[in-house]
Amino acid sequence: MKFTCERSVLLKEISIAREIIESKNAISILSNIYLEAENDSLIIKATDMKVNFETRVPVTVLEPGPVTVFGDKFFDILNSVPEGEMEFDQKENRVNIKTSVKRVKFQLKSIASDKFPEFSVSGAAYFDMAIKDFREMVNQTVFAVSDDETRYFMNGVYLEKTGEDIIMVATDGRRLAYISKKIGSDIQDFAGIIVPPKILNIITKRSGNEGLVSISVTDKTIYIRFGLYSFSSVLLEGQFPNYRKVIPENQTSELSVNRLEMLEALGRVSKMVEQKSHRVYLKVIPGSMSVYSEEGEIGDAMEDIPCKYDGEEISMALNYRYIEEPFKAIGDEEITIRFTVPSKAITIIPVPEKDFFHIVMPMQS
Numbered sequence: 001m002k003f004t005c006e007r008s009v010l011l012k013e014i015s016i017a018r019e020i021i022e023s024k025n026a027i028s029i030l031s032n033i034y035l036e037a038e039n040d041s042l043i044i045k046a047t048d049m050k051v052n053f054e055t056r057v058p059v060t061v062l063e064p065g066p067v068t069v070f071g072d073k074f075f076d077i078l079n080s081v082p083e084g085e086m087e088f089d090q091k092e093n094r095v096n097i098k099t100s101v102k103r104v105k106f107q108l109k110s111i112a113s114d115k116f117p118e119f120s121v122s123g124a125a126y127f128d129m130a131i132k133d134f135r136e137m138v139n140q141t142v143f144a145v146s147d148d149e150t151r152y153f154m155n156g157v158y159l160e161k162t163g164e165d166i167i168m169v170a171t172d173g174r175r176l177a178y179i180s181k182k183i184g185s186d187i188q189d190f191a192g193i194i195v196p197p198k199i200l201n202i203i204t205k206r207s208g209n210e211g212l213v214s215i216s217v218t219d220k221t222i223y224i225r226f227g228l229y230s231f232s233s234v235l236l237e238g239q240f241p242n243y244r245k246v247i248p249e250n251q252t253s254e255l256s257v258n259r260l261e262m263l264e265a266l267g268r269v270s271k272m273v274e275q276k277s278h279r280v281y282l283k284v285i286p287g288s289m290s291v292y293s294e295e296g297e298i299g300d301a302m303e304d305i306p307c308k309y310d311g312e313e314i315s316m317a318l319n320y321r322y323i324e325e326p327f328k329a330i331g332d333e334e335i336t337i338r339f340t341v342p343s344k345a346i347t348i349i350p351v352p353e354k355d356f357f358h359i360v361m362p363m364q365s
Contacts, residue, residue: 001065017046153238179356
């Protein structure tokens with residue numbers, strides 16, 4: 001195998017491949033990135049046996065053929081050299097790398113390409129949705145995924161089709177994030193699935209807001225394509241909680257605050273919060289909200305911000321991260337918090353109301 005290309009053509013794609021790889025053992029095939037030069041393009045693959053990635057980029061192929069190289073070092077080499085044309089030439093079990101700008105040459109050991117795992121192909125139909133909608137769905141939910149490995153069925157984002165809607169839900173048992181998007185009636189029917197956050201985070205990080213994303217779901221795998229990228233991921237097993245039972249009905253009280261003012265107050269008050277519980281208090285009276293921490297060995301903090309509210313005085317204790325994260329995910333200027341009594345779940349929604357919401361359970365005072 002021998003090809004030439006511009007450094008910038010490879011660097012972005014190899015950085016994605018490197019994110020997929022988890023093994024850092026140089027002699028493991030799972031630490032390697034698969035490269036195959038053919039028809040003036042370079043096929044790039046990476047896997048950790050759960051998440052697969054494949055793309056292709058334009059190159060000048062001098063000799064076709066496949067090879068695998070140690071992903072970490074390959075990325076480090078590309079990242080260390082200046083912009084310009086590079087030459088890659090495989091000789092036996094080594095890849096020689098030269099740059100046109102600097103008089104530098106690298107030799108990188110390789111592993112035979114036939115040892116690289118085969119990628120499965122979806123046997124189900126794909127459906128399309130706007131990639132900006134997919135990104136929004138992930139961004140409104142993925143932070144609420146549980147990190148408790150004993151509750152593995154909550155370690156991913158739940159995805160289901162209901163009628164013409166696609167729904168994403170995430171929960172860790174103390175909070176819940178929900179969003180739905182109308183897709184259409186012609187999309188593939190599938191039972192609810194649990195998608196690991198790794199593939200979702202990589203896709204939202206690397207995709208733009210233009211174009212479509214194509215999705216296919218089988219019993220054990222989700223396949224996602226956009227542009228020249230193809231991803232797939234093994235699904236999590238288990239029964240996702242019945243999230244519909246958690247959604248409050250008939251919350252009769254509400255208050256509204258400016259999103260940035262609330263985030264800034266939480267940021268300052270959290271400096272004095274006990275870091276094991278993350279507990280902050282909200283005291284609300286007509287026209288004003290006090291955000292404060294309880295007094296500890298080091299001290300405490302309080303900040304007052306304007307608030308639209310005309311009910312009786314209330315106080316509630318909340319994990320500040322559970323308020324801060326949805327407030328960061330919501331892009332609207334004003335946010336409403338709905339509730340019944342301070343000891344029961346609150347619902348966080350944007351103003352005006354949209355197709356998503358966040359539910360948070362209060363803490364004991």
